[in-house]
Amino acid sequence: MNRTFETIRAITLDVRTYGENHLWVTLFSEKKGVVRCTAYGAATSANELARALIPMTYGIYFIRKSAAYSERDQSQQVYEIKQAQILKGHQDVAADPARSLYALTMCDWVRATEGAEGVASVGELFRELEAALRLLSTQSAAGVLCHFGFRMVRVLGIDLQGTACLRCSESGEWVYSFREAGYLCTGCAAREPFGTTLSVRHTSVMRKMVHTPLWRINAIHLRDTTANILLRALFTILVEQAGISSKPLRVLTQMREIFDES
């Protein structure tokens, strides 16, 4: 078996301790997507490798196929991480409990895309996650989460791009219909039961996020009330169309309220 080392650019999504001092790490690589790794002895050391395994850290990781795991099950390839070099840590985000929770929610979503993502889209999702983590230290956490989520939905191939009303094929002003899981023109939407559509304004903001790469922007202009409404829509779309569930939005909002006031 080929066990030479390779280097990958990746973001640490999740870390757990196992045994006395080992770590079980989930990386998200620009080229390979979700990669499962072990880091022997890393739980008790304070070197750069250990620091690079803090969730949301972006770095270069030296990995090789793990002999122990791959012999058991070829479909569950596991790698061993030997060394790492940090390209961008996110200490400012990690030090803020509310922002950390938003960052970890994004990391959880990306972990949940394992196996669902097409090879061509992995690089795009990676760029979006990298940008989102960078923006999180200075921009509205709810706004970043919202924009990232809609970009992820697009990368997963869920069609939110819509170019015409689902019912009558009219173009123009639309609203998003939860019942139809798509866009309706205002004429058709008038016949929808009350409360099953987003407003014209919220739909237009959501469409803008679906179409705008996060890595191309430096600031998020989204009022918190708008962000909260769109997050509710996003969480519904993720559960119903991608089978991805999240921490209740209420928990995220409460964390922000507690820590913004302190």
Ligand SMILES: [Zn+2]
């Ligand atoms: Zn219509």
